[in-house]
Amino acid sequence: MTKHITPGSAPLNLNDFRKVGGYSSVHKALKEMSPADITGLVKASNLLGRGGAGFPTGVKWSLIPVDNDKSKPKYLVCNADEMEPGTFKDRYLLEGNPHQLLEGMIISAYAIQAQKAYIFLRWAYKKAEAELHKAIDEAYKAGYLGKNILGSGFDLDLYVHSSAGRYICGEETALLNSLEGKRAVPRTKPPFPAISGLFGKPTVVNNVETLSWISHIVENGPEWFKGLSLTATGGTKLYGVSGKVKNPGTWELPLGTTMRELLEIHAGGMAPGHRFRGALPGGASTDFLIEEHLDVKMDFATVAAAGSRLGTGTMIVLDDRTCPVAFIHNVEKFFALESCGWCTPCREGLPWVEKMLASIEEGTGKMEYLDLLKFNAKYMGPGNTFCAHAPGAAEPLQSGLNYFYDDFVMHIDGKKCPWR
């Protein structure tokens, strides 16, 4: 997937991309395959959504009522609102190979018979925005977008929507509200977007990394895709490591690569003078894993079994010279600020949590706060909220309290932060 990305240089233009096989999958899909064939292929590949939730992509598509009636609009939306703290993988794909994404989107739109597609892009990704516009112009001129693509009778228009900021826009139903010009507040599910999505029409929302896979699966088949991973899941993953490591970065590796390999080989180990204490394996909304988990294979099921989530696959490392309370406070402050305010556990719970953590960090915390933090983590958890925002916020909090309990107590007993 990242083969044709050269960091630091411009992405391939349409001609150069075609020279390395780009868009051949579009020819194959639109000329030789039916929409159902493609959905079947993606289902068989077991491609799990790379946005964080890991939902099977083919299953998501198959929920769309497919017919060729052009009077019944359907939509494809690419979620490029990357804003999960510690996550920097979609930027790499957007800036590095926009045509690969377009190729995937054309095939995906054909599979669900959508005639309009949107890329919902983080406003801050200015370089990606420019590259996408350039690539879309080229694709229109080459006849890969617009009316009657490659003589197949299939029409597709593609638009880039640059967001106006807010993490919650990444939640798929909030994203749809935002595309409709409203506040980005999540919607009740069901109905799921596949039945009632953008403007109340059937809609599929997929992540950038997920859509960037589609052309390769069409080209090489599901068995090839499954063979790429070290576990049963299938495919590779764009992993990342940030924090006090020697060589922070992002790498495409087989799904199921261990945390240890990521940390010690690809990221080069801890920065001199720093010791590993733990990590959020897949962005800010995932549970901490610690040293004993280093041999955990980073795929959806294995990370879940270890008590966390693969999430976006981009790991944030906590070192021994960073205060764990400050780390968790920073993360919870982010979630408190980014809550859309729609439902109570999130709107009320997160600021409460943030205030208690601030107080503990400043040395004015009380022991009873620790129970209150646990109480909040529980009630912000799954099943109590409208969307996954507060449950995501609860993950680093509950696991942080569990693994770094003594550090919290040291702040409260000592009435100051031992790291300051």
Added chain:
Amino acid sequence: MLTEEEIQEIRNEVSQYPFPAVACIDALKIVQQHRGWVSDESVRDVARELGISNEEVDSVATFYSRIYRKPVGRNIILICDSVSCMIMGYESLYEFISKKLDICFGETTSDGRFTLLPISCLGDCDNAPVMMINNDHFNRLTVEKIDELIAGYK
């Protein structure tokens, strides 16, 4: 009152959508592009243009972090304060800039040159600490680099 140019740009956006209210965020962005921020008067003007209530427009305008409902400086400095940048020391950058410009987060310099704001994760965590000035992105920042960067914005 909206200018002819603003009205034209808003109507261009509206023409792409099934109904005018969909263009609400685009319309606010257009007004902000021309005026730097969105005043109460602009909220009313946009509402009239789109045929929706003032409250609907304001609910959208106050929701999104990139729509400014207060006047801002000619340049906006956005310092990432999320966790990877915290580990990599954004706080010392903030302190340096804050001292140099004599403003805290949320404030504008008295000459109107800079507004300083925090921003959530900018998705460049392997190159932390990171910030943006207007639409320009800067990474691997050190206090030494800041002076030179800021000097480029008048």
